[in-house]
Each structure stands twice: as structure tokens, then as C-alpha cells.
Amino acid sequence: MKVRKDFIRNLMKIxxxxxxxxxxxxxxxxxxxxxxxxxxxxxxxxxxxxYWQILSGFVSEEDAAVIRAECPSTPEGSQMDWLSENLQxxxxxxAGQWIAIGNNAIIASALTLPELLTLxxxxxxxxxxxxxxxxxxxxxxxxxKGF
Amino acid sequence: MVSKDFDHTVPxxxxxxxxxxxxxRYPIVVATLIGPTGQRRNLPLLFxxxxxxxxxxxxxxxxxxxxxxxxxxxxxxxxxxGMTTVYRYMVDLELFGKFIRCPVHLSQGLxxxxxxxGLLGRDTIFNEFGFGFWEITQDLYITANP
Numbered sequence: 683m684k685v686r687k688d689f690i691r692n693l694m695k696i697x698x699x700x701x702x703x704x705x706x707x708x709x710x711x712x713x714x715x716x717x718x719x720x721x722x723x724x725x726x727x728x729x730x731x732x733y734w735q736i737l738s739g740f741v742s743e744e745d746a747a748v749i750r751a752e753c754p755s756t757p758e759g760s761q762m763d764w765l766s767e768n769l770q771x772x773x774x775x776x777a778g779q780w781i782a783i784g785n786n787a788i789i790a791s792a793l794t795l796p797e798l799l800t801l802x803x804x805x806x807x808x809x810x811x812x813x814x815x816x817x818x819x820x821x822x823x824x825x826x827k828g829f
Numbered sequence: 830m831v832s833k834d835f836d837h838t839v840p841x842x843x844x845x846x847x848x849x850x851x852x853x854r855y856p857i858v859v860a861t862l863i864g865p866t867g868q869r870r871n872l873p874l875l876f877x878x879x880x881x882x883x884x885x886x887x888x889x890x891x892x893x894x895x896x897x898x899x900x901x902x903x904x905x906x907x908x909x910x911g912m913t914t915v916y917r918y919m920v921d922l923e924l925f926g927k928f929i930r931c932p933v934h935l936s937q938g939l940x941x942x943x944x945x946x947g948l949l950g951r952d953t954i955f956n957e958f959g960f961g962f963w964e965i966t967q968d969l970y971i972t973a974n975p
Binding site: 761 | 839842843844845846847857859861868869870871872873886888889891892940941942943944946
């Protein structure tokens, strides 16, 4: 995961932009413009700046996948991750059923939601979803097709 | 100077086909629905700035302690397929560490989908958070202190 020199130079430029010796609001805005930091002033007089800076080319997509996988996830996020990663096999096995997920496993399944709720009555915070029998439509609103 | 910092990051969830190719990526938020008896159930919801009200697939009505999906206040709602009748309820949700009482619609107009059971809409919820939708990094950034 070696970082290129031009990336380090860009990163230092952004870190150096944090302190400013400007003393007036106009000077601060000019300073931000000079550094390429996008800003806006709200109707109530607050200053908004783009706090996040995206620097491309930090690591490869493969390394990025490793780094992102190592980031701590919330319990709810873990349930969603597990469903997303195992969707193919879950669809094959549980089509037409309601399922409950906990601890990276299917903990219950049933043909109706009331039946499922009876099965998981004593379980805290299960993740619930329905696996349709028909193939879901993926290419609407946020689908990547047509991007 | 007010810094609009984000304190939660939700990566877009990707869906792959049998060949392993990515066919869709969605910003999915997991909300905890607190039922009338206090039972907590986690539901995946699609982050949707186009939804006025958080909308759930109608078959989830047992989670709200209802006997049928159409017991609530009938309202008309616009969908991709035209206007449809939805039913309005008030529910308790926990989202990113905040407890929120907000309206939800139950709708027959939502297509069943394994990775989201409804749409996370604006009413009440968007007042409680600030969102940064970052397509290029495939992340949704959230602050609970907007």
C-alpha cells in the first residue's frame, strides 16, 4: 500500500490550509477560494465549508476493499453487510419467505410475518426482510445502469 | 465558524448477479422499529430524498401492532406508477442513536425487494440529521448534529 509522492504533496497542501492568519470574513473567504475549498454563507450568517476532501489514487480498489472491510461496523450494519454478501444463496433457499438475521446467520424463517414474529419473540434486535419469489427489479432510481 | 462534520458513514450496499457482476448499488440505512409492546426489529430502508414520508411495504403491518395494513388515515401518494392510496401511522424509530417519533406510510405500491423493506423519507427524520450523499466514493455520510 505505498502512497505516491504527488498524493503526499496534495495531502500536505490540505493540512497546511487548516490554520489561517486572516482577520476578516472577506479575507477568510478569499483564503478558502485560493485553497480551492468550496464554501457558502447561510442566510443566518454561518459559514459552511466542504470539510471532506477527496484525494484520488490513495490505494488500489483491492486495497480499498480490505481497508473498508476492516472498518468497525455497527451491529445493524453487520446484518446488512451479511445479507448483501450472501444474497444469492439466500434467494435460492428462502424465496417467498420472511427471514430474520442475527449474528451473521438466518435465525428464523416463515411464510408469513406473524409466524416469523412468533419464532423470534425473545430475540433482541433481529433484522427482518422478505425474500420475494420473483426476481427483484434493480435498475430504478439508484441503479447503476445508465450512469 | 461552524464545522459540518459527519459522525456516521454508511457504505452503499452492492448487489451482484450469479456471475459476480455488480448490478446495483444502494444507500441502505438500517432503522430499528420499536413496536407497540417495545419489541425492537431492524429494517433495511432505502435512503430516498424523493420520498416525502418514510414508506414501508404494506405487509409489514404486524410490526406496527395492526390487524390489517389499511387501518390508518388514508392518503394519496404519488409513485412511479401514478397515484396510490397509502395509510398513515405514527411509529417510534431509532436511527443513528436517536429516538424519533415520525409518520410512516404503509403502501402496496412498493415492489418487494430483499435488501430494503421501504423508503427512508424526509418528514421529521431529515430534520434530525444532516446527510452527505457521496456518489463517487459510494458512501452516505450522516451527522446527528445538523
